[in-house]
Amino acid sequence: MEEMLVIRGGAPLRGEVTVHGAKNAVLPLLLAGTLTDEEVEICDCPFISDVEAMTLLMRSLGVDVAREGRRIRVRGGAKRASADGALSKTMRSSMFMLGALLATVREVHMPLPGGCNIGARPLDIHIDGLRAMGARVEARDDMLHCCADELHGADIVMRYPSVGATENLMMCASLARGDTCLINCAREPEIVCLARGLKAMGGDISGEGTSVMRIRGVRKLRGASLMPCGDRIVAGTLVAATAVAGGDVAIYGVDPCDIASVTDAFKSDHCLIDDDGVCVRVRADGRIRPVNISTAPFPLFPTDMQAQLMGAMCFADGVSVIDETVFERRFAHARELVKLGADITLDAGRAIVRGSGLTGGRLKGATMYARDLRGGAGLVIAALGAEGESKIFDIGYIDRGYERPEDMLSCLGADISRLPVAGVEAR
Numbered sequence: 001m002e003e004m005l006v007i008r009g010g011a012p013l014r015g016e017v018t019v020h021g022a023k024n025a026v027l028p029l030l031l032a033g034t035l036t037d038e039e040v041e042i043c044d045c046p047f048i049s050d051v052e053a054m055t056l057l058m059r060s061l062g063v064d065v066a067r068e069g070r071r072i073r074v075r076g077g078a079k080r081a082s083a084d085g086a087l088s089k090t091m092r093s094s095m096f097m098l099g100a101l102l103a104t105v106r107e108v109h110m111p112l113p114g115g116c117n118i119g120a121r122p123l124d125i126h127i128d129g130l131r132a133m134g135a136r137v138e139a140r141d142d143m144l145h146c147c148a149d150e151l152h153g154a155d156i157v158m159r160y161p162s163v164g165a166t167e168n169l170m171m172c173a174s175l176a177r178g179d180t181c182l183i184n185c186a187r188e189p190e191i192v193c194l195a196r197g198l199k200a201m202g203g204d205i206s207g208e209g210t211s212v213m214r215i216r217g218v219r220k221l222r223g224a225s226l227m228p229c230g231d232r233i234v235a236g237t238l239v240a241a242t243a244v245a246g247g248d249v250a251i252y253g254v255d256p257c258d259i260a261s262v263t264d265a266f267k268s269d270h271c272l273i274d275d276d277g278v279c280v281r282v283r284a285d286g287r288i289r290p291v292n293i294s295t296a297p298f299p300l301f302p303t304d305m306q307a308q309l310m311g312a313m314c315f316a317d318g319v320s321v322i323d324e325t326v327f328e329r330r331f332a333h334a335r336e337l338v339k340l341g342a343d344i345t346l347d348a349g350r351a352i353v354r355g356s357g358l359t360g361g362r363l364k365g366a367t368m369y370a371r372d373l374r375g376g377a378g379l380v381i382a383a384l385g386a387e388g389e390s391k392i393f394d395i396g397y398i399d400r401g402y403e404r405p406e407d408m409l410s411c412l413g414a415d416i417s418r419l420p421v422a423g424v425e426a427r
């Protein structure tokens with residue numbers, strides 16, 4: 001049954017919220033669990049569709065994986081080299097299987113995941129690194145065929161600090177023969193979280209969180225109980241929502257350092273943000289300072305917060321310039337925001353947003369369609385600040401990465417509900 005979010009703007013947000021485990025930490029940790037025959041438990045796994053889809057994908061590989069409340073238990077590795085074709089084609093995250101499957105089954109056959117709504121999503125950095133470690137990789141008939149009799153350590157210079165490629169190479173290197181050095185690797189908190197998990201399993205890793213990571217292969221990894229880091233993008237989304245709606249919100253469950261680039265972007269005389277190392281507190285009156293921001297790898301402003309930033313800058317007291325440098329097609333939310341009356345001009349990878357605080361215009365509720373996960377979050381943020389009622393369709397995208405967003409926001413005082421779509425309303 002299709003559902004929509006109905007939001008009436010204008011209500012300030014007040015209260016406390018704890019963000020769930022990070023989607024982008026749980027997904028690699030689940031695959032790390034297949035690197036040993038012993039039981040691995042991943043705690044605080046959010047009830048979001050990307051996690052459910054990953055467990056289905058793993059099960060189609062013959063992995064014994066089961067959810068028990070907020071914990072997911074993985075018992076043993078993959079038994080097959082290829083997942084359910086249709087499933088892995090729909091699942092972007094299937095490319096994260098590459099490393100784990102090569103390290104254990106020594107073979108992977110998967111449909112090339114192809115592009116998605118935000119960009120082409122090539123795999124060259126993954127493939128170059130796996131080849132350097134001794135894998136044979138061939139792309140043929142829309143399929144990726146990989147195999148490796150043995151994996152050995154290598155010094156790998158990554159042309160771009162790809163998050164997924166770093167994670168694949170970490171998992172491969174952990175069970176390879178010899179030492180691997182990843183140069184120009186990703187530094188995201190989710191990378192540090194994966195390294196911590198692999199070390200809890202007996203892995204030998206150092207340098208995580210920096211641009212040079214060293215991994216010494218071990219003969220086998222052991223079972224462990226793994227705790228993902230809090231979801232910094234959900235936390236950042238709450239910062240943006242409070243900045244737009246106004247109010248006083250305390251956000252728990254994430255390291256304030258992990259969202260420093262986001263809180264810096266929203267801080268102003270009208271949006272006071274401070275932390276005590278555990279809780280990030282946002283006190284705002286609803287006025288927004290314009291920004292000039294380029295998305296970039298961690299620790300700079302995350303691409304996964306670009307849509308939420310744009311949703312907020314629609315209300316700013318001036319002109320904002322937002323450059324999306326990570327993905328080539330990540331502005332689909334702009335044309336939806338314009339339906340509220342936002343003034344946004346796109347020029348290649350740049351968005352120029354003339355905020356309503358400058359133009360005197362008023363953003364009014366509208367019917368909008370989510371086009372991707374974070375784009376949908378951006379629409380929710382703008383609807384919180386717009387006058388009147390907004391409806392957001394295709395919220396399945398949002399459910400990929402946010403656990404019951406309507407509950408999270410309504411608990412803070414937002415006027416938001418999830419309703420079934422009557423047949424005539426859609427489209």
Ligand code: EPZ
Nearest residue numbers: 024121122123124125126161162163164165304326327373
């Ligand atoms: C991860 O995707 C995240 N997904 C993304 O979050 C996030 O936006 C992205 O990292 C950047 O932070 C998960 O962790 C599941 P990349 P990933 O490889 O690993 C290019 C969300 O909303 N590239 O760091 O796929 C690529 O095209 C999602 O939670 C190559 O050219 O991102 C992109 O332009 C969306 N060749 C850039 O690098 C490669 O071999 C960054 O991609 C690999 C990547």
